[in-house]
Amino acid sequence: MPEGHSLHRLSRQFDDAFGGQTVRVSSPQGRFASDAARLDGHRLESSWAKGKQLFARFSNDLYLRVHLGLYGAVDFGGDEHFRGASSIGAPRRIGERELDDESTGEYAGPPAPVGQVRARFVTGHGWADLRGPSACEVLDWDQVNTQLAKLGPDPLVGTAVRFSQSKGRETDKDxxxxxxxxxxxxxxxxxxxxxxxxxxxxxxxxxxxxxxxxxxxxxxxxxxxxxxxxxxxxxxxxxxxxxxxxxxxxxxxxxxxxxxxxxxxxxxxxxxxxxxxxxxxxxxxxxxxxxxxxxxxxxxxxxxxxxxxxxxxxxxxxx
Ligand SMILES: [Zn+2]
Structure with a gap:
């Protein structure tokens, strides 16, 4: 199972790749379809991790919560402007795919979904596919707080705050x-x-x-x-x-x-x-x-x- 450092890396990558952008959210596999529709077309404001969980806030005051569990993994891909790369989570055979259409060198959009893609996030420059998480759901702020309250102190809180500050957020925190x-x-x-x-x-x-x-x-x-x-x-x-x-x-x-x-x-x-x-x-x-x-x-x-x-x-x- 990925430990906390992997989730903090993933949340940074999510923030770098999608922060401040309108994101198309879908569920090629279908299991996340109704929740995906609630986020689809809204702006991803920020993403952060606590412990082994990822949270992302969207502009309509809804939040994504992801727990990768034992088998979860995220693949990223996109064009040269896309600030995401590589995969995070359980090693899997599908692994990283070619990001660009080799014949033209141009970004051809996300590839056809391979395997059980629970959630797909797409912007004009790139995409991320989430497979096999133990949790993937949409919450309101009260529900997010309920989840956060279940978690003990995170030794990565300092580095999380420093990252957030590098994005101009949480500047009042030490x-x-x-x-x-x-x-x-x-x-x-x-x-x-x-x-x-x-x-x-x-x-x-x-x-x-x-x-x-x-x-x-x-x-x-x-x-x-x-x-x-x-x-x-x-x-x-x-x-x-x-x-x-x-x-x-x-x-x-x-x-x-x-x-x-x-x-x-x-x-x-x-x-x-x-x-x-x-x-x-x-x-x-x-x-x-x-x-x-x-x-x-x-x-x-x-x-x-x-x-x-x-x-x-x-x-x-x-x-
Ligand atoms: Zn010894």
Whole structure:
């Protein structure tokens, strides 16, 4: 499943490609047809992400909400004026297609829909096709707020505000203050539960956008035992964990991929990605990059959890 950095990249791409423009919205597959008709022909004002969800505001005060889920993906295409490119989401065979008609070099409009296109967005210069999302619906502002309220603090709120400001919006917000507020919210959420921190980090209601890779890697980097009850994390550790996740995920938005290792912990002879990208994720049975103990793997709450039992020991009880 794409983690939060992918959704923030997607929302930026949506904003770059369609922001401020009148968009034709349709549902070639049909399942989104009646909702698509409510957005069709209206201007897309802005798009943003929270956690693993994409939202877009249209000029008629309606909003699009998309959750890619496990299988969702978006393909973009268009002419040389179109500020979208590439695909975001689950890798798929259809992948990226030729953007232009090769014979003339001119943009020939969107291609005939291939496969199950839930939603298609088209302007004079380009298009985007959404396939396989777990959610794609049109909401009013109250309904958007209901959805947003279900989501815990997003470590990418700072980078989201900075992007929005680059478009002349949300200029009254301070990205650092938003992140600090996010940390306090995260801390309160931890204090309220004895659920192991390894499970809490995957709970979108407690912190949004973190998926399996960031969960495993951040816990390793902060040397936190995934089984530690959330309310037993010290303030210092909770703070370190939040700000480390912020940094890792901001790097992910910038780079378009997840790399959590520090230079000194990589194998200098091997390629950086993916072989040297992670400390523990999908490295079960291999030697830990720090202590050489074998990396552990367990199924926890239906998802694979990776950790080093030597580096991530439970804290010693005091007294
Ligand atoms: Zn280790």
């Amino acid at each position: 990205p650092s203050a938003e992140l600090e507020r996010g940390y306090l919210h995260f801390r309160r959420n931890l204090e309220r539960t004895r659920t192991p921190i390894g499970i809490v980090l995957m709970n979108q209601a407690l912190i949004s956008g973190v998926g399996n890779i960031y969960r495993a890697e951040a816990l390793f980097r902060s040397r936190v035992d995934p089984q530690l009850p959330a309310n037993e994390l010290s303030t210092r550790t909770a703070k370190r964990l939040w700000w480390d996740i912020v940094g890792l995920m901001e790097d992910g938005v910038r780079d378009g991929r997840i790399i959590t290792t520090r230079q000194e912990d990589r194998d200098p002879t091997g390629p950086l990605w993916p072989e040297n990208a992670y400390y523990v994720y999908q490295r079960q049975g291999l030697g830990c990059r720090r202590c050489n103990a074998k990396v552990s793997l367990a199924e926890v709450a239906g998802r694979k959890l990776y950790w080093c039992s030597r580096c991530q020991r439970p804290p010693r009880k005091r007294g």
